[in-house]
Amino acid sequence: MMIMITGGSGSGKSSYAEDCITKISKNCKKYYIATMQVFDEEGKQRIERHKNMRSGKNFKTIEQPCNVENAIEKMDIKDPSKRTVLLECMSNLLANEMFSDETIQDRHMIMDKITDGIRQLKNEVRHLVIVTNNVFEDGTVYDDATMEYIKILGCINERLSEIADQVIEVVVGIPVILKEGM
Template sequence: MMTLIIGGSGSGKSSYAEDYIATCSKDSRKYYIATMQVFDKEGQAKVEKHQKMRENKGFHAIEQPISIGKVLEKTGDTPVSESTALLECISNLVANEMFFGNEPKEIKRITEKIIREVEQLNKSFKHLVIVTNNIFEDGMIYDETTMDYIQAMADINKKLAMMADKVIEIVVGIPVVLKEGK
């Protein structure tokens, strides 16, 4: 089963996702797939905040800023088919994939790669919860590279929503179920 949780910055989506996965996982092993790369003090503070939020929640953290399909190589001997995973978050993953190396990558390739790897995780874990950002409501026009990123996020979020069994939007801390069942 796959659940997509979407919301704006500071909406409470991460906290909600962690509580949500606790109800899904029951006694099964829980993985936290962290995609953020730390580049500065602000990023480090955000990572520390999220680590503190999930402290004592029983997550096994896997740092995987790119190529999330490789997560399966890092789960050890535990069969993941009975485990749950929280992928936090798609916006970091897209940025990391697009800007890994010297030049931005072509968005169609990045979109296809991320979707393919999410499908792989979804088939492997009993329950996959994915957090993503709603970055589409400011109405601004940006430079070409930023617009490519926004387009990639739009394409990926649409495909994930279609794949998901459940889609929940967090609006000012309130979960709104947008989709229940395929």
């Protein structure tokens, strides 16, 4: 099963995603695929806050800022039916992939790479919960690179919502079911 969870900054989506994966994991090993790269003190604080939220929930953390499919090789449980994964988060993964070189990567290449990586991951686990961000509603016009990033994240979210069994938006801590599956 694949569940996509979206929401704005501070919406409670991460906490909801952790609760969700904990409920569905039953007899499976829980993996947390962390995509954030730390560049400053604010980033360090955010990571610490998320680690504290996960404390005591028995996640094995895999740092995977790019090439998300490579996380499969880092899982110590080899039986896919015994693995559950929480991927946090799609917006960081996209930024890492898109801005990894001095030049912005091709839109279609990035979308295909990330979507293919998620499909590979989905095929190698029992449950996959993906956290993504809603960055589309502030009405601000940004520089070209940021606008391209926002467009690509929207396209990736659309692609992932098509293959997800459930899509949930968390608004002020309240889950709103957008797509109900399984």
